[in-house]
Amino acid sequence: MKYDVVVVGGGPAGAMASKYAARNGASTLLIEEHASIGSPVQCTGLISTAALRECEIEGESFALNKMKGAYVYAPDGTELEVKGKDVMAYVIDRKMFDRSLIEQSIDSGVDILIKTRFTGMEKNRVSVLSNGERKEIHAGMVIGADGLQSAVCRSSGLPGCKKFLSGMQIEAPYAPENPEYVEIFTGQDVAPGFFGWAVPFNGMARIGLARTPGDKPVSHYLEKLLEHPVVTSRYRGSRTEHVVGGIPLGYPDKTAKDNVVLVGDAAGQVKPTSGGGIYMGAICAKIAGEVAAKTVRGEATVDEYEKRWRSAVGRELSIGMMIHKSLGKLGDNDLNEFISYLNQPEIRNAITEYGDIDHPSVLFRKLLSGSDKKQLIRLFGVVFRTLF
Ligand SMILES: Cc1cc2nc3c(=O)[nH]c(=O)nc-3n(C[C@H](O)[C@H](O)[C@H](O)COP(=O)(O)OP(=O)(O)OC[C@H]3O[C@@H](n4cnc5c(N)ncnc54)[C@H](O)[C@@H]3O)c2cc1C
Incomplete structure (x- = not known):
C-alpha cells in the first residue's frame, strides 16, 4: 500500500485532518485501531456552537440538549449563575458525531482501515497490525491523531504533552433544577486542581470530574461528587455508562x-x-491536512504547520494554561472568595457579555481591565500581573 498521507486515529482530529489532506489533492488513508469509529466514548460531549461550525457539521442532528448557562458551585456551596446570551453549547451524541465526521472524510475520498493499529515507523515505512496481520504502508506524510498516548509521537521521537488530568464520568438518571444549565463543582473534596460537572440531557446527566494527579484514585472523587448535596438532590441512582480517560x-x-x-x-x-x-483539535487538524498535502508535493515543509497552528490557537492555549495553573493553586477558601467575587452583579454581566468557553482569555482580559481588579489580581497571584 502506498499513500501520500497516512492519518493515524479516527477521532475528530484524524477525521478533519484526513478530509483536508484529501481535499487538497493527497491520496489519503486513515487507520483506526478499534473495530468501530467513535467507540469507546471518552467524552462528556459538551461542544460549543463555534466548535460545531469548525467541524463543518450542519444542523443539530447530534444535539441531545442545548445549554444556555451554568451554575458554578463554590466549595462552601455558594451558587454562581452564569447566563449565556443565547445557546452556548450543545450536548452531543459523541459516537454519532465522530461517525459523521468520518463519513465526510470518506465523501472527500479518504480510504479507511479499521482494526488497524499503528505499531511504528521508519522514515516513510509505517508498520501496522491490521486484523492481526503485520503490514507495511508507504506514507509520504504521517499525521499522528492518535490521542493522548500517541504511538506516533513516541515512534517519531517528538516530545509528549506537559501535563495530564485524569477524568472519570458516569451517565445516570438526573432531575436538574434547570435542564438547560451545566453544573460545575469546585473544591479539594470533589476535584482537586480542576472541577466536577453534571451535564443534563433527556432526564439523564453525564456526571464526572477531572483532577490533577494525586494520591487518591479518581474513583474516590467521583464517589465524593455523588455525595455533593446538589448532586444527591438530583441524582436518581444507578449508572448506565462509565467512562475513564485522560486529558492532556x-x-x-x-x-x-x-x-x-x-x-x-x-x-x-x-x-x-x-x-x-x-474545537482546538479541529482548527489545527485542518491546517495539518492542508500542510501535509502541500508537503508531499514539495510546496511546503512541516514547519508551516508548526507556525500556522501556533498562530491560530497558541496564544489562547498558553493563556488558558496560565489560568488553569493559577486556579489549580487556589485552596477552598480562595475558591470561595473568587466565586463570591464573580458573583457581583457587574461581574456577572461581564461574564454574560464576554464569556466564551472557547476563548476564556477575552473575559479574563476584560475583568483585569475593570476598575475593581485588585481582588482578582490578588487571587490569581503574580502570574497575571506579568501576563497582560
Ligand atoms: C472524561 C472526559 C470528558 C471530555 N469531555 C469533553 C467535552 O465535553 N468536550 C470536548 O470538546 N472534549 C472533551 N474531552 C476531550 C475530548 O474527548 C478529546 O479532546 C478529543 O476526543 C480529542 O480528539 P482526537 O481526535 O485528538 O483524539 P481521540 O478522540 O482520542 O482519537 C484518537 C483515536 O486514535 C485511535 N488510536 C490510538 N492509538 C492508535 C494506534 N496506535 N493505531 C491506530 N489508531 C489509534 C483511538 O482509538 C482513537 O479513535 C473529554 C475527555 C475526557 C477524558
Whole structure:
C-alpha cells in the first residue's frame, strides 16, 4: 500500500485532518485501531456552537440538549449563575458525531482501515497490525491523531504533552433544577486542581470530574461528587455508562518533524480551562491536512504547520494554561472568595457579555481591565500581573 498521507486515529482530529489532506489533492488513508469509529466514548460531549461550525457539521442532528448557562458551585456551596446570551453549547451524541465526521472524510475520498493499529515507523515505512496481520504502508506524510498516548509521537521521537488530568464520568438518571444549565463543582473534596460537572440531557446527566494527579484514585472523587448535596438532590441512582480517560494539557515545544505532524490530543491542543479538545483539535487538524498535502508535493515543509497552528490557537492555549495553573493553586477558601467575587452583579454581566468557553482569555482580559481588579489580581497571584 502506498499513500501520500497516512492519518493515524479516527477521532475528530484524524477525521478533519484526513478530509483536508484529501481535499487538497493527497491520496489519503486513515487507520483506526478499534473495530468501530467513535467507540469507546471518552467524552462528556459538551461542544460549543463555534466548535460545531469548525467541524463543518450542519444542523443539530447530534444535539441531545442545548445549554444556555451554568451554575458554578463554590466549595462552601455558594451558587454562581452564569447566563449565556443565547445557546452556548450543545450536548452531543459523541459516537454519532465522530461517525459523521468520518463519513465526510470518506465523501472527500479518504480510504479507511479499521482494526488497524499503528505499531511504528521508519522514515516513510509505517508498520501496522491490521486484523492481526503485520503490514507495511508507504506514507509520504504521517499525521499522528492518535490521542493522548500517541504511538506516533513516541515512534517519531517528538516530545509528549506537559501535563495530564485524569477524568472519570458516569451517565445516570438526573432531575436538574434547570435542564438547560451545566453544573460545575469546585473544591479539594470533589476535584482537586480542576472541577466536577453534571451535564443534563433527556432526564439523564453525564456526571464526572477531572483532577490533577494525586494520591487518591479518581474513583474516590467521583464517589465524593455523588455525595455533593446538589448532586444527591438530583441524582436518581444507578449508572448506565462509565467512562475513564485522560486529558492532556500544555502543548509540547515541537509537534512536527521530517514527515510527521501531531494533531489534536496527541499535540496537547486542548483548552486547559475546560479540558475540551474538539474545537482546538479541529482548527489545527485542518491546517495539518492542508500542510501535509502541500508537503508531499514539495510546496511546503512541516514547519508551516508548526507556525500556522501556533498562530491560530497558541496564544489562547498558553493563556488558558496560565489560568488553569493559577486556579489549580487556589485552596477552598480562595475558591470561595473568587466565586463570591464573580458573583457581583457587574461581574456577572461581564461574564454574560464576554464569556466564551472557547476563548476564556477575552473575559479574563476584560475583568483585569475593570476598575475593581485588585481582588482578582490578588487571587490569581503574580502570574497575571506579568501576563497582560
Ligand atoms: C472524561 C472526559 C470528558 C471530555 N469531555 C469533553 C467535552 O465535553 N468536550 C470536548 O470538546 N472534549 C472533551 N474531552 C476531550 C475530548 O474527548 C478529546 O479532546 C478529543 O476526543 C480529542 O480528539 P482526537 O481526535 O485528538 O483524539 P481521540 O478522540 O482520542 O482519537 C484518537 C483515536 O486514535 C485511535 N488510536 C490510538 N492509538 C492508535 C494506534 N496506535 N493505531 C491506530 N489508531 C489509534 C483511538 O482509538 C482513537 O479513535 C473529554 C475527555 C475526557 C477524558
